Amino acid sequence: xxxLVVGSGGRxxxxxxxxxxxxxLTRLICAPxxxxxxxxAETAPVAADDVQGLVALARKERVxxxxxxxxxxxxxxxxxxxxxEGIACFGPNRAAAEIEASKAFAKGxxxxxxxxxxxxxxxxxxxxxxxxxxxxxxxxxxxxxxxxAGKGVIVCGSLEETRRALETMLVEKAFGEAGRRVVVExxxxxxEASVIALVDGKDVRLLAPAQDHKRxxxxxxxxxxxxxxxxxxxxxxxxxxxxxxxxxxxxxxVAQLAAEGREFRGALYAGLMITADGPKVIEFNCRMGxxxxxxxxxxxxxxxxxxVEAAAHGRMGPGEIAxxxxxxxxxxLAAEGYPGQVRKGDRIEGIAQAESDPEVIVFHAGTAxxxxxxxxxxxxxxxxTALGATLAEARDRAYRACAKIRFEGMHYRRDIGxxxxxxxxx
Numbered sequence: 001x002x003x004l005v006v007g008s009g010g011r012x013x014x015x016x017x018x019x020x021x022x023x024x025l026t027r028l029i030c031a032p033x034x035x036x037x038x039x040x041a042e043t044a045p046v047a048a049d050d051v052q053g054l055v056a057l058a059r060k061e062r063v064x065x066x067x068x069x070x071x072x073x074x075x076x077x078x079x080x081x082x083x084x085e086g087i088a089c090f091g092p093n094r095a096a097a098e099i100e101a102s103k104a105f106a107k108g109x110x111x112x113x114x115x116x117x118x119x120x121x122x123x124x125x126x127x128x129x130x131x132x133x134x135x136x137x138x139x140x141x142x143x144x145x146x147x148x149a150g151k152g153v154i155v156c157g158s159l160e161e162t163r164r165a166l167e168t169m170l171v172e173k174a175f176g177e178a179g180r181r182v183v184v185e186x187x188x189x190x191x192e193a194s195v196i197a198l199v200d201g202k203d204v205r206l207l208a209p210a211q212d213h214k215r216x217x218x219x220x221x222x223x224x225x226x227x228x229x230x231x232x233x234x235x236x237x238x239x240x241x242x243x244x245x246x247x248x249x250x251x252x253x254v255a256q257l258a259a260e261g262r263e264f265r266g267a268l269y270a271g272l273m274i275t276a277d278g279p280k281v282i283e284f285n286c287r288m289g290x291x292x293x294x295x296x297x298x299x300x301x302x303x304x305x306x307x308v309e310a311a312a313h314g315r316m317g318p319g320e321i322a323x324x325x326x327x328x329x330x331x332x333l334a335a336e337g338y339p340g341q342v343r344k345g346d347r348i349e350g351i352a353q354a355e356s357d358p359e360v361i362v363f364h365a366g367t368a369x370x371x372x373x374x375x376x377x378x379x380x381x382x383x384x385t386a387l388g389a390t391l392a393e394a395r396d397r398a399y400r401a402c403a404k405i406r407f408e409g410m411h412y413r414r415d416i417g418x419x420x421x422x423x424x425x426x
Contacts, residue, residue, distance in 0.1 A: 002027040003305065005041065006078070007048050007069030008034050010332075010365035010383040011290035015067060015304070016040045017361065018297040031057055035374055036364025038197050053311035058087050065309050066089065068266070069145060071287050075101040079266070089265075090308040092286050096262040099241035099253070100286040103183045104145050110281060111216045113256035115249050116142055117281040120185035120272075126166045129184050133162040137422035139187045143283075144169055146178030153224050155187065186275035188280055189238045191419055194292045195270045197250045198307055201263045204250050205307065208323045209237035209300055210292040211419065218415045222373045225339040226380060229416035231329040231391060232295040236274050236419070238254075244345060245270060245279050253284065294363050294383045295328035327391040329398045331416050335366065336409025338379035346408040348374045348381070359387045362401070376407055392421055 001024045005016050005305045013036050020028055021041045031054060033043030046053040049072045058066055066082050068074055068091030079092040091097075098105045104122040109115075123129035123146070138159035144152030152175045154165035169179035193211050197204040210232040216222035234397075237245070251268055257264045269285035269292075284417075297304065301322040310316035336343040351362050351374070363385060366378020384401050388394030395417050402412060 001025055001065065001168055001305065001309070002061065002063045003029070004061065004063040004066045005030040005069060006054060006066060006073060008032050008037075009069065009290055009378075010363040011288055012069040012292040012399045013037050013363040013365070014294045014297040015069060015288070017363070018300055018304035019067070019308075022303050024303070024305055029057075029061060029063065030239060034364045035367050035369050036362070044411040049073050050075060051076050052080050054078060055081045055085060055087075058082060058083060064088065065312060067091070067308055069287065071097065071100050071168065071285065072104060074266075074286050075147060088309070088312045090312040091266040092264045093262070096257050096264040097286040098262070098351050099257065099264075099268075099284045101147055102145055103143050103283065106284050107183060107185075109253065109256055115250040115252050115281055115412045118185040118188050119181055124170070124181050124183060126163070126170055129166050129182060129250065130159065130163060132184055134159060136186045138162045140184050141187055142166060142169065143183045143185070144179035145176040145181040145183060146175070148175045148178045149409065155224070180195050188275055188282065190273045190275040192282065193234045193237045193272050193274055194230070194247050194289050195237065195242065195250070195272060196288055196296070197246075197268050197270070197323075198311045198316060199266060199268050200255055200265050200311040201258065201265050201314045202254065203316055204246065204268070205256060205316060205321050206242065206246060206250070207318055207321060208232045209234040209242060210289070210296055211236065212289065212292055213413060213416055215317070216413075218413055219418075223339055227289070227291045227332065228334070228413045229329070229331045230289075230295055231293045231327060231394065231417050232292070232299055233327065241279055242272060245272065249279065249281055265314060275354060291330045291380075291383050293334055294330040294385045298328040298361060298385050298387060299324040299326065319364055324387070326387045326389055327394045328385060328387050329391065329416060330363070330385040331398050331402050331412055332365070332380050333384060333402065333410055333412045335376045335381050335407075336411070342379045343409050344376050344378070345370065346376045348376060348405070348407045350405040351403040357386070357397060357401060359397055361385045362405070381407065381410070383384040391417055395421060
């Protein structure tokens with residue numbers, strides 16, 4: 001079976017890693033890919049948001065299935081264009097992808113489907129948004145309505161902080177058109193977790209729960225990022241919570257989308273707050289999470305290619321997915337300046353030494369080749385992923401591997417997993 005994976009980050013490296021294990025795979029292509037992916041797949045110089053170019057590539061190479069990693073091409077209608085050519089696609093059509101492309105749409109969908117989430121309002125002017133935030137003493141989250149690469153959220157603790165956040169989005173236009181409209185919602189209390197489901201239009205199969213770390217600095221401080229690390233399983237999501245997530249959140253979302261003519265085939269990501277009243281949705285994404293995909297795929301025992309192909313064709317059906325009993329942890333190594341203006345072009349050393357441990361995989365996220373050298377080429381550079389009999393063992397192995405990798409300006413959180421393992425730093 002010939003497969004094309006779209007994207008160039010750590011999530012796509014993990015997807016290629018999982019798909020490459022399938023005995024049914026005959027050829028794997030990734031566009032545009034990265035140097036780590038190049039060890040597993042052919043890479044093609046077509047940008048992830050070049051819809052016409054990707055369709056032409058899939059047609060030229062006669063691929064049987066396209067697996068889309070990032071959200072941007074889905075929001076641009078890549079899945080629609082591929083299906084119009086008779087090419088199977090794991091990824092929702094443009095209408096269904098609006099569940100991530102517009103936070104206002106997603107909140108409205110949750111309201112219509114009766115899905116538990118925070119009280120919210122949608123605004124285009126500061127005064128009305130501030131009046132709403134005042135009902136919660138300024139303890140709100142301000143979110144850009146559109147796509148902002150996982151960074152369009154500002155968590156506020158006072159009205160003054162809320163005003164600054166609103167000015168950043170609505171006046172200074174820090175997120176461009178994505179922040180022309182904002183969603184303001186009450187802050188939920190509890191622990192965050194991620195549950196991702198593979199969806200075939202009707203049925204869902206749940207991937208192992210994970211917990212991401214969005215803040216840049218130890219102790220969950222600093223600005224939001226695309227994610228500084230993750231681990232799986234997430235003990236806060238026990239079997240009872242997981243059953244509620246499926247019954248109260250994921251299945252109703254899929255059914256509501258279908259009822260509105262937005263059939264969803266792909267990966268539906270529920271970003272959750274596990275509150276005293278149970279799980280509530282912070283956000284939906286229309287694709288696999290990053291970095292959560294990295295520890296999840298590292299633990300997966302079932303054939304990933306079989307699953308995504310069945311979902312793409314609308315014939316996956318319900319059931320469970322088998323995972324390794326061991327835990328996995330990913331620590332993101334970031335470039336200087338991330339999540340702002342990042343420095344690029346620094347030589348990376350030590351990956352081979354890190355991977356000398358057979359339980360360690362280093363996923364490439366923002367790397368490039370410069371002659372014989374591997375260099376930094378993005379904000380999140382590498383995702384160092386390790387397996388262990390316990391989460392503590394996975395953490396220790398991951399951080400030992402991190403210590404072997406070097407590039408100028410490298411920084412990373414040293415407390416991934418602290419919700420479970422405590423604030424001990426590595």
